Amino acid sequence: MTKPLPVRSRFAEIDTWVFDLDNTLYPQTADLWPKIDARITLFMMRLFGLDAISLRALQKHYYRQYGTTLRGLMTEHGIDAEAYLAFVHDIDRSSLAHNHSLAEAIAALPGRKLILTNGSRHHAVETAKQLGIDHVFEDIFDIIAAEFIAKPDEGAYMRFFEKLKIEPTRAAIFEDIDRNLVVPHARGMTTVLVLPAHDEGPEREAWEISTGDEPHVDFVTDDLVAFLEGLLK
Template identity: 45%
Template sequence: MTSPTALRPTAEATKEDFAHVRDWVFDLDNTLYPRHSNLFSQIDLRMTDFVAEFLALPKDKAREVQKDFYRRYGTTLRGLMSEHNVDPDAFLNFVHDIDYSWIDPDPALGDEIKALPGRKFIFTNGDRNHAERAARQLGILDHFEDIFDLVAADLVPKPASETYDKFLGLHRVDAAHAAMFEDLARNLQVPKSLGMKTVLIVPQNFETTFGDAWEHEGREGEHIDFVTDDLASFIRRIRS
């Protein structure tokens, strides 16, 4: 299913809607690889373990703190840095020590991304090593110009406006000729305000049972141009 009408009425995406796009910007987690792969659940659990050990908290309390930081700061790491001066390298290395074989290779997605005209970027709140390993497992790593990760963003995560500005400036991306694909609606507000075409990636069949309730907030917002639960098919449609 790729119809964007499941969340709010919008026109069906066409090639003409994206004819002006020269730079294609993709989030990583639950965007380039699907949420049903459940890879992020490994990261999520390791974040809870890290918070529990670092703050000497029981697991249930650590999880509450983790999720509170995620919502208020954009990432759990940012909250830990702001309130507890955590070493970011220690956190990133620990939480990304996971099994990437949970992701199924997706040659069809790779073919579609490769065929897009212009440059392609990964823009993630994770680190470069995580992005490279996930994209390599998908079989799509070689199709990207570069990866803009949390370290390149000076550890300031999306949706902070300065992080988008830093990305655009570093890679000389003209927002008026760019499109961004994301699984969190709030992370598309700034791109839309800058003039980017925005595409929200949702779980298959638009299920809202995955993730925290707040992650689904804003899906009906005017900053969302299109919605899809099948990224490869969506790209195929706007190319043809």
């Protein structure tokens, strides 16, 4: 289901296409994010010497307060960010299948194609390779490039716009978390919220669940390939 239907005229002037990575470029029922989430908990267990149950609430508090658990741990505890990223992204991605249809749909879009992620470049590269879509992207802007300022903080987007020379009013962004679309919408980007398909049920915090009715969401889709293909017909 896609609603409202893509209005091609809204995308006629778009020359930069920006995609979140996790749970956007692959199905939200994939096991990658649960694996990363478990590695974050394990990192915190080793850091604090506490059990997982005791740390889950703190992990989610930092995620909600700072955009990523990493930012919370950096701010509150001064951890080594790059060591953290290497640890939590050390996962098996073999469950992801190549998505040739997605690769073709993104490649056919006119202009630049970029990944904007709160994860690491290494994680984005390896995940895109596993999906068979790495060759269609010009660049990846990761949490390190953002100087560890995470979406949805405005600073993350401003660094992204400046460093990659992006004119927001000529860019579209695809995201699975609606709060990450607030700043892009305010800056003039065309925003697309990617929801799980009707038969998918990813684990989400209650505050993360979106209907797509939010004023900062221009379009909603639960089928990214079909949405992109619809823009090209």
